[in-house]
Amino acid sequence: MKCNYLLTVLCLWAVLIPSSDGLRRISLKRRSLDLPSISAARQARLEGRFGTSVENRHLKLGDSDEDSTVYLKNYMDAQYYGEISIGSPPQNFTVIFDTGSSNLWIPSAKCYFSIACYFHSRFKAAKSSTYTKIGKPCSIQYGSGSISGYFSQDNVQVGDVVVEDQVFIEATREGSLTFVLAKFDGIFGLGFQEISVGDAVPVWYNMVDQGLVEEKVFSFWLNRDTEAEVGGEIIFGGVDPDHYIGNHTYVPVTEKGYWQFDMGDFLIGNQSTGFCEDGCSAIVDSGTSLLTGPTTVVTQINHAIGAEGVVSTECKEIVSQYGDMIWELLVSGVKPDKVCSQLGLCFTKGSKSVSSNIEMVVDKKTTEGTLSVTENPLCTACEMAVVWMRNQLNNEQVKDKVLDYVNQLCESIPSPAGESLIDCNSISNMTDVTFTIGGKAYVLTPEQYILKMGEGETAICISGFMALDVAPPRGPLWILGDVFMGAYHTVFDYGNLQLGFAEAA
Numbered sequence: 381m382k383c384n385y386l387l388t389v390l391c392l393w394a395v396l397i398p399s400s401d402g403l404r405r406i407s408l409k410r411r412s413l414d415l416p417s418i419s420a421a422r423q424a425r426l427e428g429r430f431g432t433s434v435e436n437r438h439l440k441l442g443d444s445d446e447d448s449t450v451y452l453k454n455y456m457d458a459q460y461y462g463e464i465s466i467g468s469p470p471q472n473f474t475v476i477f478d479t480g481s482s483n484l485w486i487p488s489a490k491c492y493f494s495i496a497c498y499f500h501s502r503f504k505a506a507k508s509s510t511y512t513k514i515g516k517p518c519s520i521q522y523g524s525g526s527i528s529g530y531f532s533q534d535n536v537q538v539g540d541v542v543v544e545d546q547v548f549i550e551a552t553r554e555g556s557l558t559f560v561l562a563k564f565d566g567i568f569g570l571g572f573q574e575i576s577v578g579d580a581v582p583v584w585y586n587m588v589d590q591g592l593v594e595e596k597v598f599s600f601w602l603n604r605d606t607e608a609e610v611g612g613e614i615i616f617g618g619v620d621p622d623h624y625i626g627n628h629t630y631v632p633v634t635e636k637g638y639w640q641f642d643m644g645d646f647l648i649g650n651q652s653t654g655f656c657e658d659g660c661s662a663i664v665d666s667g668t669s670l671l672t673g674p675t676t677v678v679t680q681i682n683h684a685i686g687a688e689g690v691v692s693t694e695c696k697e698i699v700s701q702y703g704d705m706i707w708e709l710l711v712s713g714v715k716p717d718k719v720c721s722q723l724g725l726c727f728t729k730g731s732k733s734v735s736s737n738i739e740m741v742v743d744k745k746t747t748e749g750t751l752s753v754t755e756n757p758l759c760t761a762c763e764m765a766v767v768w769m770r771n772q773l774n775n776e777q778v779k780d781k782v783l784d785y786v787n788q789l790c791e792s793i794p795s796p797a798g799e800s801l802i803d804c805n806s807i808s809n810m811t812d813v814t815f816t817i818g819g820k821a822y823v824l825t826p827e828q829y830i831l832k833m834g835e836g837e838t839a840i841c842i843s844g845f846m847a848l849d850v851a852p853p854r855g856p857l858w859i860l861g862d863v864f865m866g867a868y869h870t871v872f873d874y875g876n877l878q879l880g881f882a883e884a885a
Contacts, residue, residue: 481569483549500565518549644660672845689792689793720763
């Protein structure tokens with residue numbers, strides 16, 4: 381999972397608060413993160429796939445297997461942290477509570493050869509009377525590097541409860557600069573066991589099985605008020621009505637692994653982008669700061685808000701050489717997913733066009749072998765142009781205006797390695813964007829999706845959207861990180877396999 385200047389970021393330093401209402405609360409506080417970390421995080425998302433290039437990105441969305449586990453994560457721009465304890469007597473560790481992964485890992489006292497371990501707390505097994513050695517080796521690949529170590533077992537304290545005999549990973553090697561610079565010691569995964577490395581039972585599962593929570597639910601409230609003393613709260617075992625306004629709208633989890641669901645159309649202002657009209661998949665990921673979505677949509681967002689992009693020569697070539705033909709094919713009723721193949725710019729495999737702007741390998745091993753498709757820039761540009769032109773055609777625009785609009789979009793394609801810079805003075809004039817979830821509109825205002833760092837003349841603003849393409853059948857895919865979760869209180873209902881969203885208080 382789950383991609384610079386001064387950024388105020390929320391941070392979870394756990395305060396153990398005994399609760400009389402049966403809820404297990406972890407209070408949140410803040411820290412600051414500079415923009416170079418955001419820049420490095422985005423670059424890591426590009427360069428961290430086993431040292432490969434953009435064309436060979438990997439995304440873990442299938443069955444758990446150490447040899448094929450690659451999470452689309454790097455955590456360098458992660459925002460939320462909290463404290464847990466492991467062992468008897470308890471040893472404290474700062475962790476990311478991450479709904480986009482499923483293992484618990486912390487550095488081991490036996491991590492001798494990774495400099496990152498010397499900057500963080502390390503677990504000393506010999507000092508715990510409840511420790512049980514397992515010793516099975518394991519590793520996890522992330523977007524910006526990897527960790528490796530072995531499984532161990534001990535008691536884990538979360539808030540005011542103790543989870544007994546929890547299996548976790550002691551990391552003996554942390555192979556990334558991310559972990560050197562990180563403000564956290566380890567990761568506390570809150571995803572499903574289906575994506576757990578080594579099929580280890582997640583901590584949350586054991587909290588439920590050991591009767592430590594009253595309801596099979598946990599919830600996030602992330603306070604986006606940068607001036608407030610309280611940064612937010614995670615609650616295990618239920619929800620706090622003071623954290624949200626109105627009622628939650630629930631949608632079913634469509635695939636266990638990540639907290640994944642189906643979302644509908646995405647609107648800029650009141651206009652459909654045309655990309656998710658037939659549905660897209662989405663993941664709620666507390667370990668991701670921003671919002672990531674298909675390049676086709678993020679380009680339209682860039683254009684609408686005046687964000688700087690990169691001029692795509694392939695995109696402009698498609699418009700100049702094939703624009704008229706694309707228009708005529710769409711007007712004549714050719715299905716959008718067939719247009720580019722009829723022009724000879726894409727080839728089909730089965731019933732689907734084979735291309736993606738950034739290739740995502742879902743699993744290394746499938747029944748047919750490795751899923752690997754060579755990127756075709758002209759095919760990708762054609763597919764984006766078809767979506768944009770079809771959307772304008774639906775709005776009854778004339779051809780010349782449509783081609784001119786698509787040409788402008790070609791200049792707004794987000795740079796995969798950089799930020800989409802915004803004029804801070806224009807935020808008040810920007811439009812809202814809307815996610816359609818469960819038939820309900822979830823609006824983000826510019827103040828919510830634009831990240832402003834600094835004040836006055838030194839202020840820098842960047843878009844909270846980042847382009848990331850996941851090929852079918854797993855995609856198109858949105859990853860809704862802290863920008864969305866800050867606006868909408870989120871309930872993770874494990875018992876009923878559903879997600880709930882309500883306006884955050």
